[in-house]
Amino acid sequence: MGQYIVHSKLRNIGAQVDQQTGQHRFISDEPISGHGTDAGPNPVQYLLSSIGGCLAITANDVARKNDELELKKFDVKTSGTTTNFQDGGSAVTKIKVHVELETNLSDSDQKVFMSRVLKGCTVHNTLKNAVPIELTIN
Template sequence: MSTEKSQTRNQTLTFAVAAAAESPTETRVSVRDFEFVVDEPESLGGANAGPNPVEYVLGALAGCLNVTAHVVAREMDLDVRDLEIAIEGDLNPATFMGKREDGRAGYQEIRVAVTADVDADADAETIDAWLAAVEARCPVSDNLRNATPLALSFDRRE
C-alpha cells in the first residue's frame, strides 16, 4: 500500500468557502481561485444572476457523482464513456417562506438518472455493483442521505 493512499485513508480534509451578500437574494461565493454567484430567479424575487442555492446542491451532486463514478470505474477496470447525469428534486417552499412550521425546508426527494456507454462485456451485475459503489462513496450523496451536524454561529459587527 502506498504512503499516499494510507495518508488519504486516515486524513480529514477541510474545505471552505467565503460568501458575501450582494443583495437580499444574491450571494457572491469565493472558493480557492474561483468565484461564483448564487441568486434566485426573478419569479422568486431575485435578479436571476446565477443558479439558486438548491440548484447548486443538485449541481454539486452531479459533479460529485461524475468524479466518483470515474474513480470507481477505474478501480473496477470498467471503461465508462459519455457519462450523463440528470437530476431532479422536489421541494415545497412553504417552510422556507414561513407559511408552515411542519415539514422540511429542503428537498423531499431527489431523483438521479445516470446514462453512460460502458464496456460491452460488462454484465448487469457488474454495472449494478459499480452504481452501488458510486452511490455509497459519493461524499455529496452521503451528505444528502445522512444528517450532518451543522454548527451555525453569529458574530455581531461593531
C-alpha cells in the same frame, strides 16, 4: 479527511450572493420571480448539481482504477422537489437521481460499479446521512 471552506457574501443586488472557495468565484441568485436577478443558479440548484457532479467525478475515479472498465457514458440528471411549510420554512423533500450509464460491463458488474460510486460519493453520503449543521453568529 479534508476540510472545505466557502465564503458567501450577500450583495446589494437582488438576491445575489458572491461565493468564493479557493481560487473559484461564483454567484448564487434567485430568479426574477423570486426577487433575484437570475445571475446564477439558486442554492437548491447548486445542491442538486453537487450531487450529479460528485457522482460523475466519483464514477471517473472508480473507472480509472479499473483498467478493464470502459466508461463510455455517465450522464446524471438530478431533480428536486421543495415543500413550503405552514411555519414559513421550506425544504427539499424529494431528490431523484437518474444516471445514464454506458460501459463494457455486464448488468451485474454495472450494479457493483454503481455501488462503489455511491459508496465513494461524499455529497450523496452526506445528504443520505443528514449531517448535523453547527451555526454560530457573531
